[in-house]
Amino acid sequence: MSALTASEAAMAKSTPEAAINRHDESARLGFRLTLPAQILVLFIAVFPLLMQLYISLTDWSPLSGLDWWGAWELWNGFANYSDLASDNRFWGALWRTAVVMVVCVPAEFLLGLALATLFADDFPGKRFFYSILLMPMMVVPAVAGYMFFMLFQSGGPLNDILSTLTGTRVAIAWLSDPTLALIAVMIADIWQWTPLMFLILLAGLVGVPQDQIKAATLLGANPWQRFTTIVLPKMKTIIIIALAIRVIENFKIFDTLYIMTGGGPGVATETISVYIYKVTTQDLIWGYVAAIALAILIVLSIATVFAMKRMAAVREVRA
Amino acid sequence: MSAIHLQNLVKTFGNFTALKTMDLEIADGEFMALLGPSGCGKSTTMNMIAGMEEPTEGRILFGDRDMTGVPMGRRGVGFVFQNYAIFTHMTVRQNLAYGPRMHGKPKAEIDRRVGAIAELLQLTPLLDRRAGRLSVNILQRVAIGRSAIMEPAIFLLDEPLSNVDAAFRAVMRTELKHLQREFRQTMVYVTHDQLEAMTMADRIAVMDHGVLQQVGTPIEVYNNPANVFVAKFIGAPGMNLIPGRPAESDRGLVVDLGPLGVTPPLPDHLAAALRRSNATVLYGFRPEQAAIAEDGEGLTLPVTFVERIGARTIVHMGQGGSAVKAVFDNNLRVAVGEMMVLAPDAASVRIFDVATGKAVGGRHG
Ligand SMILES: Nc1ncnc2c1ncn2[C@@H]1O[C@H](COP(=O)(O)OP(=O)(O)O)[C@@H](O)[C@H]1O
């Protein structure tokens, strides 16, 4: 067949129907190629989710003497979910989690951004301070928890320092006071996670084209104007990513906090993770735990989808 | 008020000297081209004029104002970067409006000025497009417009046309010249392309390895290169330079070029200058300024290569260590291996001292 007739045949074929057929064909091939991955995803994500959904509709607990797949014998419909709606301890924990997030994430962001701005320029001893700054991030959270636990004791170093500074004997019971305990927990989180924010934002800052900053300077922009009109817009994507990472991580705040206060005094520092942990290990009502976890997952997923949409919109604009 | 004086300018980076004692006077409203090969210190010079770099030594004056210590945002210079440095996250309109906006100009005035500059540079239909998605040719105009809108008395352009395609480059050469005539700014234009420098500049400053080689009008630099570097660098192809020894003959002083023969007698002023020094010299003439000797008297060389480039034919010749090029009309009939006898035009012959590289005999007509 000559080249001409081949191209004619191709042209004849490219009717809308033919196009749809070709599209179907390539979609089928794509499906077959991704099948192994799909099955894997099914097992590591979908199966546990379904299992959780199933248990959340029952009164099952490991003490009930039933295997988990037999939990239907303890079917209770949506009772767990309606309990959840009126569970004040749950809503309290959710509220504290939100408070911690609203304080910690912006604080980590602003501190991280300020440090990144500082480190974007050269100054003597920069490498040394850089290493020091990254250290908190590398400390095992449980160790950080013990460190802050000791720091905030009434006979601990923090009070000693305050005593020296003020000249009077300070013996604040940091971790026994509901408000101070929450503040202490937040300080520990900010201490540990500002470096991550700093690292991500520094990477973004270094990526801002220097010549555009010079161009802005030559056009008369002062440092603040340069920051708001060039640097911040260029860093938008990376800022959203950094905030998303910290929001998701901070929502799950647990280890450092649990070691410092155990969620106490009372429930003063009981966040959602601490609450779930207690319900799981102390009350052992796993059907209820599954319901809580699922509810939170749904809320987080919606938030993540929303954030991703925004990121996609930003990329669209920059492309 | 917007003349530029560079006085004893030196710039070193660590122990590398990028610019060695540069003195240059650029007149108010002049179009000055800084021409030289890559890495010769053109951008360094520009960056110091703009205030992006501080000179290691020396001073820069705008008019009679010493610019030492004046930060780059306050010098009132327009600067077009080689890669344009367009704000890719903004629209064309926002790019053009950036300068006036940062200076807190009222919105109505900004709109008026953006409208005018966009009209001038034919950017009006593109005003609301994202700058990040535009072609290089358009970015180039945006870059010029973004600086021009500030109506700077001094306009610095660092290789503004080196990234655009050839056709657009030709258009922009004319446009830029018009633009400068219209606004009467002092323009400093960096380029490594002599065609750009020749066609646009009032004067050209030729640089090499951080040293200013020659300053002059395009014709001066072409006709009377101050030294061997300029002679070779300016012109396409550059000047032919053949080593030889001055020798007396019955018709006057000639240069003995060894195997290539002896040259026709030198003009009187060159002969006078050479009789005084009597050192080994480089005999120079432009490839365009030589003819085939009808009487058989001239430099005799075998043809090694024939380069036909449309309107012209460049004939490469060579023997021993010396290579010579000559440019003819495209109807020249010549083949590789033939012997050619070249007679350089007597008035355009230039002589350079081998030891110093400098032109002998001063200025010519
Ligand atoms: N910031 C710098 N640090 C070290 N060397 C530099 C710096 N800027 C330029 N140079 C060197 O100075 C020389 C001149 O550079 P430049 O002025 O950019 O040349 P060009 O004439 O191509 O514009 C080059 O050899 C370059 O490597």
Ligand SMILES: [Mg+2]
């Ligand atoms: Mg350069």
